[in-house]
Amino acid sequence: MANSSKRKKEHIRYSLMLEKKLKRNVFSDITLLHNCLSEVNLDEIDISTQLKSLKLDKPIIINAITGGFSFARTINRELAKVARELSLAMAVGSQRIALKDKSAQESFKVVREENPEGLIFANIGADASLEEVLQVIEMIDADAVQIHLNTPQEIVMAEGRKNFAGTIENIRRIVSGVKVPVIVKEVGFGMAKEEARILADCGVEIVDVGGAGGTDFIAIENLRNRKNAVTNLEGWGIPTPISLIEVISEVGDSVDIIASGGLKTGLDVAKSLALGAKAAGLAGSVLYKLIKGGPAALRKYLIQVERELRYSMAMVGAKNLSELRKRPLIIQGRTYNWIKFRGIKIKSR
Ligand SMILES: Cc1cc2nc3c(=O)[nH]c(=O)nc-3n(C[C@H](O)[C@H](O)[C@H](O)COP(=O)(O)O)c2cc1C
Numbered sequence: 356m357a358n359s360s361k362r363k364k365e366h367i368r369y370s371l372m373l374e375k376k377l378k379r380n381v382f383s384d385i386t387l388l389h390n391c392l393s394e395v396n397l398d399e400i401d402i403s404t405q406l407k408s409l410k411l412d413k414p415i416i417i418n419a420i421t422g423g424f425s426f427a428r429t430i431n432r433e434l435a436k437v438a439r440e441l442s443l444a445m446a447v448g449s450q451r452i453a454l455k456d457k458s459a460q461e462s463f464k465v466v467r468e469e470n471p472e473g474l475i476f477a478n479i480g481a482d483a484s485l486e487e488v489l490q491v492i493e494m495i496d497a498d499a500v501q502i503h504l505n506t507p508q509e510i511v512m513a514e515g516r517k518n519f520a521g522t523i524e525n526i527r528r529i530v531s532g533v534k535v536p537v538i539v540k541e542v543g544f545g546m547a548k549e550e551a552r553i554l555a556d557c558g559v560e561i562v563d564v565g566g567a568g569g570t571d572f573i574a575i576e577n578l579r580n581r582k583n584a585v586t587n588l589e590g591w592g593i594p595t596p597i598s599l600i601e602v603i604s605e606v607g608d609s610v611d612i613i614a615s616g617g618l619k620t621g622l623d624v625a626k627s628l629a630l631g632a633k634a635a636g637l638a639g640s641v642l643y644k645l646i647k648g649g650p651a652a653l654r655k656y657l658i659q660v661e662r663e664l665r666y667s668m669a670m671v672g673a674k675n676l677s678e679l680r681k682r683p684l685i686i687q688g689r690t691y692n693w694i695k696f697r698g699i700k701i702k703s704r
Pocket of ligand 1: 367420421447502617
């Protein structure tokens with residue numbers, strides 16, 4: 356058990372180190388087209404959204420980060436307070452640790468204590484049994500459960516899982532046995548349209564593409580295990596905007612999609628929503644602001660993200676998210692070439 360909390364502490368430490376150095380803006384190939392005749396009233400912009408039956412006041416989600424040890428309890432308490440104040444949905448980190456060690460449950464339950472009415476998502480890996488999934492939902496009275504996919508991380512992590520057989524069947528079993536919405540999410544390597552189709556066929560109604568461009572768990576695991584580092588594999592994965600386009604092109608009609616992975620600004624959120632995402636998740640930047648600047652800095656940052664989203668919507672002339680999804684945008688460079696090569700048809704707009 357001590358090992359799990361040590362690993363989690365190291366994940367935080369190294370993600371902060373990498374977050375500081377991160378330069379690439381994964382959304383630079385996407386431009387929202389300026390509308391010089393916008394007739395929007397900034398004060399009347401509606402950014403509420405829906406993920407199937409879940410109603411979100413705002414499309415910004417504090418994504419899964421941590422839990423399981425005493426400092427994680429403090430982090431989760433502060434995240435939950437900010438989520439409540441700003442009316443944001445929030446996910447906890449993997450609750451696997453709290454299934455094995457009951458004393459770790461407090462660090463997750465604190466989120467529900469701080470935010471009794473808020474939207475809170477449970478979290479566990481795709482190898483969890485249905486019974487375990489039901490337990491993590493109950494632990495925090497969750498409104499939805501995130502089932503995470505993190506194959507590259509497990510492969511590179513010395514102590515990680517190496518056999519992934521049965522994952523699809525297990526997801527199918529979880530979806531059919533759970534009452535709250537199931538969100539299948541990647542953790543920073545993205546999803547392609549082929550796998551999105553399989554998930555949709557399993558009955559999954561919400562996916563979080565968790566694309567590349569932000570937190571890189573191969574890089575984090577390399578820092579944890581420098582002797583056996585596979586640095587050439589850093590950067591692996593499908594960049595978030597590309598993953599969004601892939602997944603939306605295939606299952607956008609039936610599945611609600613969350614954008615995450617490398618989102619830092621309100622403009623990144625606006626671009627994601629314009630591409631068709633119903634909500635956007637932030638993890639690395641949220642953790643960084645909280646640890647480096649404290650709760651006030653985190654609050655200020657998230658207010659700025661929301662403000663940039665609202666301003667961007669006003670400047671393209673969209674008074675709500677369904678209008679934003681229809682506004683013109685330009686796709687260039689690597690993203691354009693990728694989707695063309697993959698034979699993905701998206702209408703010019
Ligand atoms: C320190 C840290 C721990 C994380 N732990 C989890 C986890 O337990 N479960 C999970 O689904 N995702 C976890 N994630 C992944 C995030 O939820 C998110 O998918 C990923 O970091 C990409 O978003 P970002 O680029 O905004 O960080 C973690 C991320 C960080 C930075």
